[in-house]
Amino acid sequence: MKILIVDDQKLARMNIMKQLDESFTILESPTFEDAQRKITNHTFDICYIDLRLDESKELKGLELLPEAVKKGIYTVVMTSVEDEKAAEMAYELGCQDVYIKGNEKEHIADTINRFLLSKESFTEDHLLKDIIQTQNKKYKDDLKKLVRIIPTDIPVCLLGESGTGKSYLARAIHDLSKRKGKFVEINCATLSGDTLKSELFGHTKGSFTGAVADKAGKLLEANNGTLFLDEIGSMSLEMQEGLLKAIEEKVFYPVGSNKMVKSDFRVVCATLDDLEVLIKSGKFRFDLFQRISGYTFVQPALRNRKEDIQQILKTKLSGSRKIIFKEDAKKILENYSWPGNIRELFKFAEIISLSNAGIIKAEDVEEFTKTSSFNEKKGILYQDQYDLIKKVGLKEFLDTLTREIMLKSLEENEHKVRTAIRELQISSATFYKYYDKDQAVRMNMPLKGQEYINELH
Amino acid sequence: MNSTELMLKYKHDTLGQFRDLKDAIESLDAADFQGTDKIEVFEAVHEVLLKMVKTSGATIEAVAGKRN
Numbered sequence: 001m002k003i004l005i006v007d008d009q010k011l012a013r014m015n016i017m018k019q020l021d022e023s024f025t026i027l028e029s030p031t032f033e034d035a036q037r038k039i040t041n042h043t044f045d046i047c048y049i050d051l052r053l054d055e056s057k058e059l060k061g062l063e064l065l066p067e068a069v070k071k072g073i074y075t076v077v078m079t080s081v082e083d084e085k086a087a088e089m090a091y092e093l094g095c096q097d098v099y100i101k102g103n104e105k106e107h108i109a110d111t112i113n114r115f116l117l118s119k120e121s122f123t124e125d126h127l128l129k130d131i132i133q134t135q136n137k138k139y140k141d142d143l144k145k146l147v148r149i150i151p152t153d154i155p156v157c158l159l160g161e162s163g164t165g166k167s168y169l170a171r172a173i174h175d176l177s178k179r180k181g182k183f184v185e186i187n188c189a190t191l192s193g194d195t196l197k198s199e200l201f202g203h204t205k206g207s208f209t210g211a212v213a214d215k216a217g218k219l220l221e222a223n224n225g226t227l228f229l230d231e232i233g234s235m236s237l238e239m240q241e242g243l244l245k246a247i248e249e250k251v252f253y254p255v256g257s258n259k260m261v262k263s264d265f266r267v268v269c270a271t272l273d274d275l276e277v278l279i280k281s282g283k284f285r286f287d288l289f290q291r292i293s294g295y296t297f298v299q300p301a302l303r304n305r306k307e308d309i310q311q312i313l314k315t316k317l318s319g320s321r322k323i324i325f326k327e328d329a330k331k332i333l334e335n336y337s338w339p340g341n342i343r344e345l346f347k348f349a350e351i352i353s354l355s356n357a358g359i360i361k362a363e364d365v366e367e368f369t370k371t372s373s374f375n376e377k378k379g380i381l382y383q384d385q386y387d388l389i390k391k392v393g394l395k396e397f398l399d400t401l402t403r404e405i406m407l408k409s410l411e412e413n414e415h416k417v418r419t420a421i422r423e424l425q426i427s428s429a430t431f432y433k434y435y436d437k438d439q440a441v442r443m444n445m446p447l448k449g450q451e452y453i454n455e456l457h
Numbered sequence: 458m459n460s461t462e463l464m465l466k467y468k469h470d471t472l473g474q475f476r477d478l479k480d481a482i483e484s485l486d487a488a489d490f491q492g493t494d495k496i497e498v499f500e501a502v503h504e505v506l507l508k509m510v511k512t513s514g515a516t517i518e519a520v521a522g523k524r525n
Contacts, residue, residue, distance in 0.1 A: 009501070009504060009505060009508070010497070010500060010501035010504050011477050011478070011481055011501035011504065011505050012477070014481070014497070014498070014501055015477060080466075080469065080470050080473060101473055102473050102476065
């Protein structure tokens, strides 16, 4: 934490300093001009300002407030006498606390606590109002917990399905952390072997074919900032070893160099892999996992925060013409499994904003959900099926599904039972366990097929 | 500020400064007189004492001026 103490009396400055933690960076200003210069040229978290500076009868300290407040510094005015008017003016100028000098021990502890609280609540407000809007209680609670980690240097590991916004959240963590350096992103899945090594650690000229000049790596680029390692689960074991050393010691060697490079970076990583499974199968180092997972945060899948779908769409479409969703369309949007998560929802928003329709009907949504390319990669379970399983139980669901599959196969094979049995790769016993003769009759099974079944019986 | 306010301010400031001086001087011990580590405490105390004398004189003048 960086603090500025503005007071023309050395003893008063010392009294404040005595109460501050040794780990804080503290600068002193004995004059108005010096304070003005420091506030303009430096960044501070807290600024203690004495109102009467340079033996002036004027409340010169007040003149420092606008610039300090503008720069987002938590300002505390210290006055030697109870002066309500001065206090009122100070508050009106945006200062956070006013104290009468004396009893610094309590006052300083109080201001530090109030500063930390204000910072946390500011971060929480900003994160939950401007960056991620959610009505989902669990997600909201999780984000509130994350707020406490944001200003620290604790590594954060973001888990979650593809498209849930892990990169977006990683950037928000960096922006809200107030780390002065850059947010440097690298996707470990797109690069491999030597290329990834060179990208991360940098290289010297001539260290390999094509290294025509020295190049600083991402680790150095992220000095005083955040290094975001996306899809870290894809990283090779050899790279993991190098990265582990760099994270632990904050020093590394560029490829082809024996000169040690220092970099102070915070690690935020993301993966959709189950790292514990990768550790068990020997594909991911446990010690690296421990280093990167100081705090683990799970970005929920969109289907698990259905209550947010309408709001996200509304925000995404806010700049375009008015688009109305019919109730049944809304229902489908909520019941759809969104395998591509927010990314897929954004794509949907893009499609409808480009279409000419002002009213979005159920069939418009259905057309999208049926043809969405995000559906391809996922397993065979759909959300509506899963919902049904939850209602009727897995056994009932599987029995019904098996029956339906058998009837479908019979239908497609001119009701030839043997062909269906062969096609479905099941035994006759299994077929008859599920076969519903009455239903088959209701479905107008041709007599020939029916006779054949009787034969089999 | 009228003379009453001036006197109240003088009283508050002086008492506060005495308390600060007392704390600062009490924090010193014999060993500090041999080293240079605590020299800034001496300087700070000295600065306050000089200022107190100056403020005290200015206050007497100001109060006298307001009475005349």
